[in-house]
Amino acid sequence: MLGGLSLACAGLHAAPYVYPFNTMTGADVVARLTVDPVTDSDFRERDRAHYYVAGIKDATQGSLWCFRRALLPHELNTEVAHALKQRHSAAALKANAAPLVLDELRRRYPCDGAGAAR
Numbered sequence: 001m002l003g004g005l006s007l008a009c010a011g012l013h014a015a016p017y018v019y020p021f022n023t024m025t026g027a028d029v030v031a032r033l034t035v036d037p038v039t040d041s042d043f044r045e046r047d048r049a050h051y052y053v054a055g056i057k058d059a060t061q062g063s064l065w066c067f068r069r070a071l072l073p074h075e076l077n078t079e080v081a082h083a084l085k086q087r088h089s090a091a092a093l094k095a096n097a098a099p100l101v102l103d104e105l106r107r108r109y110p111c112d113g114a115g116a117a118r
Helices: 002-012 026-034 040-060 073-087 097-108
Strands: none
Touching (some): 026 040, 026 073, 040 097, 073 097
C-alpha cells in the first residue's frame, strides 16, 4: 500500500502545483465589490473578496503603499475595485487580482521616498 502512495506522490512532483483556492482575478474582485449581493452565495463571495483585498493591504501597508487618510477598510476595498474597473480592460482584469490591487494602492497612496509610512 505504501508503495502505491509513494508512486502517487512522486507524480505530484512532476509539475509544480499552484494552489488555486485563494486567488481571485481582477474581474472577480470588481464584480464582487461593485455589484450589490442578492443571494447568500453573493454575500459570501463579497465577503471573500473583502478578505482577499484586506490580506493584500495588511501584508503591504507601510512598505509598498502608505495610507494617509481616514477611510473604513471596506470603503477602501470598494474604492480600489471601482478604480480597477475604470482603469483596466476586461482582458487585463482576467489576471490575478493581487498585483492589480497592489498597483492601484501604490498609485493612490504612495509612500515617501524612503518607502515607509509617515
